[in-house]
Amino acid sequence: MCRHLAWLGEPRTLAALMLTPTHGLLTQSYQPRRQKNGRLNADGWGVGFHAAGHRTPVRWRSASPLWNDRSFASVAPVLSSRCVLAAVRSATIGMPVEEGATAPFTDGQWLLSHNGRIERSALPPDLAAESTCDSALLAAYVFAIGPDRLGEIVSSLGHKEPAARLNVLVTDGSRILATTWGDTLSYLVDGDGIVVASEPYDDDPRWVDVPDRQLLEVTVQGIIRTDLEI
Ligand code: GLN
Numbered sequence: 001m002c003r004h005l006a007w008l009g010e011p012r013t014l015a016a017l018m019l020t021p022t023h024g025l026l027t028q029s030y031q032p033r034r035q036k037n038g039r040l041n042a043d044g045w046g047v048g049f050h051a052a053g054h055r056t057p058v059r060w061r062s063a064s065p066l067w068n069d070r071s072f073a074s075v076a077p078v079l080s081s082r083c084v085l086a087a088v089r090s091a092t093i094g095m096p097v098e099e100g101a102t103a104p105f106t107d108g109q110w111l112l113s114h115n116g117r118i119e120r121s122a123l124p125p126d127l128a129a130e131s132t133c134d135s136a137l138l139a140a141y142v143f144a145i146g147p148d149r150l151g152e153i154v155s156s157l158g159h160k161e162p163a164a165r166l167n168v169l170v171t172d173g174s175r176i177l178a179t180t181w182g183d184t185l186s187y188l189v190d191g192d193g194i195v196v197a198s199e200p201y202d203d204d205p206r207w208v209d210v211p212d213r214q215l216l217e218v219t220v221q222g223i224i225r226t227d228l229e230i
Helices: 014-019 070-078 134-145 147-160
Strands: 003-013 045-050 058-062 080-088 111-117 165-171 176-180 186-190 193-197 214-219 222-227
Touching: 003 014, 003 070, 003 111, 003 165, 003 176, 003 214, 014 045, 014 070, 014 080, 045 111, 080 111, 080 165, 111 134, 134 147, 134 165, 147 165, 147 176, 147 214, 176 193, 193 214
Parallel strands: none
Antiparallel strands: 003 080, 003 193, 045 058, 045 080, 111 165, 165 176, 176 214, 186 193, 214 222
């Protein structure tokens, strides 16, 4: 995924998070402001969220551009959640363009999105993933080790493959973990929650940019930032 976003807080609609902000994921799908690799995020989009009274997260994904999805635009204003993870995708060269390659990925508890690239040879060969896409394999690997260890996983993969880019976002409904390893990330503490995004979705001066090679841990109590081991 080339641009991603997560929300934790009071219920907010998918439209308010993804579609209506001036520079939100919808605009970022054709005109991102800070993306370091790729210009257009037209190879698909996805959103996953934790719904009240439902144990596992639900997902809506597509291999088409977000700007073409009129059905989603019609439903998004009435879908809301306390915890959301959404992304728009610019496929890395050689990766399949298909729904299974589109974030968020899930193990039934966590949702995961990856902005970056990794050589598939840096990962174990026997991972059961939804797609042969590097991000789907990375997700299967993170789920197998345990997303709680995201910082450790990203540092060790980054050392194994110095050209890898590993901005990863995961959530289990009660917290968000995010890494910066090769691309941009910002967060905004709003009155009723916290949004973490590849780039600010508006020009609110309260957005904070996260330096490269950090781990961000977000709960309703607040944010903890730590340097990743380099
Ligand atoms: N490598 C991933 C893919 O092909 C993510 C690409 C990206 O971040 N632009 O989907």
